[in-house]
Amino acid sequence: MYRRQFLKTLAAGAAAVSPILNSAHAYAAPVPTDLVIGTRTLDINGKSASVFGLADRTGKPGLVLDAGTDFNVRLVNDTTEGTLIHWHGLTPPWEMDGVPDNPAALLAAGESRNYKFPVGPGGTHWMHAHTLQEQRLLAAPLIVRTSEDRARDEQEVVILLHDFSFKSPEELLEELKGAGSGHGNGMPMDHRSMMGQMSNMQGQHQMPMTGMPMTGMPTMDLNDIEYDAYLANDRTLDDPEVVRVEKSGQVHLRIINGATATAFTVDVGSVTGNLVAVDGNAVASVSGNRFPISMGQRLDIRLTLPGGAGAFPIFALREGSKERTGIVLATQDAEIRKFSATAREPGPALDLSLEQQLRAVAPLPVRTADHNYGLALTGGMMNYVWKLEASEPLIVSKGQRVRVAMQNMSMMAHPMHLHGHHFQVVATNGKPLAGAVRDTVHVPPMTEVVVEFDAKNPGRWPLHCHHLYHMATGMMTFVAYDGAI
DSSP states (O other), X not given: OOHHXXXXXXXXXXXXXXXXXXXXXXXXXXXXXXXXXXXXEEEETTEEEEEEEEEOTTSOBSEEEETTXXXXXXXXXXXXXXXXXXXXXXXXXXXXXXXXXXXXXXXOTTOEEEEEEEOOSOEEEEEEESSGGGGGTOEEEEEEEOHHHHHSSXXXXXXXXXXXXXXXXXXXXXXXXXXXXXXXXXXXXXXXHHHHHHHHTOBOSOOOOSOOOOSSOOOOOXXXXXXXXXXXXXXXXTSOOEEEEOTTOEEEEEEEEOOSSOOEEEEOTTSOEEEEEETTEEEEEEEESEEEEOTTOEEEEEEEOOSSOOEEEEEEEEBTSSBEEEEEEEETTOOOOOOOSBOSSOBOOOOSTTTTTOOBSSOOOOOOOSEEEEEEEEEETTTTEEEEEESSOOEEOTTOEEEEEEEEOSSSOEEEEETTOOEEEEEETTEEOOOOEESEEEEOTTOEEEEEEEOOSOSEEEEEESSHHHHHTTOEEEEEETTOO
8 A cells, every 4th residue: 555545544543543633734724724722521540631622623633834824823712711822833923922911911711813924934833821721731733844744755643742630730839839838828820920920030130150069969859740640642551542554654753742840751662763853943863762852842753663563652751750651653453552651660860962962954054142141040949939040131132143051050950941033052061062943942950051042033032941830930031122112
């Protein structure tokens, strides 16, 4: 059977099996496509869970768009709560970025809002609430496909990872604050007050940006929340998604870490993977079987499957513990055994070893930075307050090259995300490199990562940790253009 004919026969079945759509649907229509914020019910560990959804009018989660077209979407809020969606990985005009009150207001219950801007080049991206609602699975893939993607003889498989709790995000946040300080304030935090707190907690005083403490350090904290489940495409390994594949087939994995507080290592098992893009930007291929992915990051991995029948699990191993989730790639005649949600060994702690190997296929043009900023990442579990302390306010002008050196002075890692731009990793721990172009970079404890970007999208853009609860308690600042506000 020719591969394209094989994939065509699978399309209907894949849509029925997977709620996250491992089938192709692209939008380039002159009229807006409706994207509906709604609610849905999942079965997780034998219990019913009410969560959010983000789907088109046919019920397919997420969007698949064509590179070079317009992002032309009508966002519809069919829930009873105000919310807003951030287009993570795209570079919209500032007023369409999707962060409440920066500058757009929340989308009220029953309200709709139109968005139209150039979608840009291809890439694996995603969209999510920029509020505590993200914890309740208000997120979905946002895939931008190129003509080269469509021409390749390969099967695309999208994997959206999540961490899940039956507790509300407000409860989780209060427990974190109470565990550190010995008490919580007992007051739930709504979305507007969360954004206000983050805006007010920017560290603007002078911070020494020299060496890191090397002795007498406390131990590193890998996880601060024990979740009830870890999900891949809304399912646990007790009932994983099974994607049917062809013998000797080419598979393109598009993996998105949509978890709020959990980093993973993607394990492709016996099939060697070739990492070809991170955060939607191409890198020189790196071969391997395990690839780290922090919160907010994306991986594009290409696989060539063996010629015989078989089932090939793709696992996501939780950092520092034995929990795991994943999906299963399986040929039509494969016998699929049950895979445990507990691995034999804990997932490794994420470090900078892969980051230091990555090389951008399309790096930024070489030029001297016009601005050099230092940013200290501080805070801890004791009082559960996290901060970004800048050497000076991050104020830029259009056309400038901006360099930001991020030093993690805390004992937890921080995946740092900049809105509205892509940056290049240009140094780690003092070692220069022509690294990956990204929008989210993992900064482990007691390390330094330096990034550069070109200021070409005026606005007041959030720069924050993508651990939801670190952001909610203060780990957020802004890159502000002259005259933007």
